[in-house]
Amino acid sequence: MKILIKSTAFLLLAAAIFSTFCACGGESMPEYYEKSYDTGTDMLSLHLAYDTMEKDADGKKIYFSDSELEKIFAQCCEIYNEAIQIVDHTDASTNLYEINQPVNAVFDMDPEVTALLERTFTISENCDGYYQPVYGTVTRLLQENAQPDAASLKDALAHTGTDKLRIENTSVYKTDSMSQVDLSSIKNGYALEKMIAYLEESSVVYGFVTLGDSAGVFGTKPDAAPYDIGVLSDTKAESVDGYVHVQDGYVFVASASLGGYLDYLTGSAAKSDLKKVVVRSEDAVTANALACALYAMGYEASQRLYDTGTLSFEAVFFLDDGTIELTKGAYRTGMYVPVAEDKEEK
Numbered sequence: 364m365k366i367l368i369k370s371t372a373f374l375l376l377a378a379a380i381f382s383t384f385c386a387c388g389g390e391s392m393p394e395y396y397e398k399s400y401d402t403g404t405d406m407l408s409l410h411l412a413y414d415t416m417e418k419d420a421d422g423k424k425i426y427f428s429d430s431e432l433e434k435i436f437a438q439c440c441e442i443y444n445e446a447i448q449i450v451d452h453t454d455a456s457t458n459l460y461e462i463n464q465p466v467n468a469v470f471d472m473d474p475e476v477t478a479l480l481e482r483t484f485t486i487s488e489n490c491d492g493y494y495q496p497v498y499g500t501v502t503r504l505l506q507e508n509a510q511p512d513a514a515s516l517k518d519a520l521a522h523t524g525t526d527k528l529r530i531e532n533t534s535v536y537k538t539d540s541m542s543q544v545d546l547s548s549i550k551n552g553y554a555l556e557k558m559i560a561y562l563e564e565s566s567v568v569y570g571f572v573t574l575g576d577s578a579g580v581f582g583t584k585p586d587a588a589p590y591d592i593g594v595l596s597d598t599k600a601e602s603v604d605g606y607v608h609v610q611d612g613y614v615f616v617a618s619a620s621l622g623g624y625l626d627y628l629t630g631s632a633a634k635s636d637l638k639k640v641v642v643r644s645e646d647a648v649t650a651n652a653l654a655c656a657l658y659a660m661g662y663e664a665s666q667r668l669y670d671t672g673t674l675s676f677e678a679v680f681f682l683d684d685g686t687i688e689l690t691k692g693a694y695r696t697g698m699y700v701p702v703a704e705d706k707e708e709k
Contacts, residue, residue: 392413392426393413394413394414395410395411395412395413396409396411396412396413396427396429396432396433396436397409397410397411398433398436400440400443402443404575405551405575406574406575407439407443407573408572408573408574409439409570409572410571410573411567412567412569412582412584413427414427414568414585415427416585427567431566432567435562435566438561439558439561439562442554442561443554443557443558445557446554446558447550447554449473449475449476449479449553450479450547450549450553452543452546452547458470458472458473462535462537462543463499465541466537467538467539467540468537469534469536470534471533471534472533472534472535473533474533477533477534477535479546479553479648480496480528480530480535480544481530482646482648482649483496483549483648483652484496484530486649486652486656486674487525487652489668489671489673489674490656490660490668490674491660491668492524492627493627493628493656493660493664494548494627494652494653494655495524495525495627496525496544496545496546496549497523497525497542497545498523498543498627499542499543499544499545500520500522500523500541500542500543501516501519501520501523501630502545502547503519503543504516504519504630505625505630519630520629520630522539522541523542523627524542526538527539527542528542528544548652548655549648549651549652551574551575551576551577551615551651552577552613552647552648552649552651552652553647553651554574555572555577555579555613555651556579556613556646556648558572558579559572559579559580559581559613562581562582563582567581567582568583569584570582571590576616576617576654577613577614577615577616577647577650578590578609578613579613579614580610580612581611589609589610590608590610591606591607591700592606593605594606594616594639594641594679597638597639602702603702604681604702605699605700605701606699606700607641607679607698608696608697608699608700609643609698611645612643612645612646612647612650613643613645613646613647613650614641615642615650615654616639616641616654617639617640617642617654617655617657618639618640618658619637619638619639619658620638620639624655624658624659625655625659627656627659633658633659635658635659635660636662636682636683637661637662637680637681637682637683638681638683639658639680640654640657640658640665640679640680640681641654641679641681641699642654642657642676642678643676643678643698644674644675644676644677645675646675649674649675653674653678657678657680662682662688665680666688669691676690677690677692677693677696677698678690678693679699687701
């Protein structure tokens with residue numbers, strides 16, 4: 364079975380699926396219960412297996428009812444909304460809003476927030492700042508003026524960087540009163556991993572979730588086969604360049620067709636030798652942050668980061684010259700299969 368993901372807003376990744384069917388008392392039924400939720404910025408789609416992997420006294424397979432799976436879907440939507448609120452720096456009730464006030468102070472934070480901040484700081488420090496969580500002064504400036512003057516941009520950049528905050532247990536020490544945290548660029552990764560964590564503990568045996576330009580899978584399919592996630596072509600409508608084989612973890616995509624990626628070092632639009640990069644990691648926040656970071660870094664710098672081993676990920680790089688390059692692990696495991704080599708597509 365192949366999953367084709369494309370974004371309804373950006374023509375990249377969304378939730379479309381070629382479902383297989385399973386026998387049920389002489390009838391056929393879809394493999395998955397499928398339902399979507401429009402978050403206002405992205406489409407969240409859940410695909411939950413009907414099969415419970417159990418049988419009744421007569422040896423017939425037992426399936427979940429739609430009402431049972433509807434409750435799980437509703438819970439996932441609630442988890443999504445809770446996760447998004449945690450990373451919302453514009454909501455006056457959140458820790459991030461409090462941190463972003465223009466004062467030098469020590470803040471007592473929710474442990475969930477400090478843990479997430481520590482994770483994003485680690486990613487930032489290991490990718491040379493090409494992902495940056497303490498960047499609110501620049502993003503706010505660009506929201507007010509898409510083409511700010513050099514002096515304004517320089518001043519905003521002076522208040523960015525993980526060195527502007529210090530985290531100790533659940534306390535955050537702010538050393539630059541003007542610095543601001545902005546976790547909006549990893550909100551989908553954070554929300555996706557919270558939903559997948561819930562689904563892994565739920566009664567659903569396997570399935571997958573798509574959210575904007577990302578996908579996460581959980582459980583093991585009956586045949587133990589990986590999910591094949593289709594990566595949409597940037598040039599041919601509704602066609603795919605190939606498939607990423609995913610047994611577990613998360614996949615995120617950054618593409619030139621979307622635009623809007625920042626070079627966090629300069630505050631300007633990222634200039635890359637990549638048309639697109641696909642990142643797979645067992646950590647959704649890492650995959651989310653790295654998709655944008657690797658795109659801005661370009662192919663050679665991305666490979667150097669991979670070779671350090673400081674961040675765990677695999678990637679597929681689509682270069683401007685039409686070539687496709689893979690990280691060593693992606694190549695070794697056959698993580699990516701171009702459509703031309705996919706026999707089922709011939």
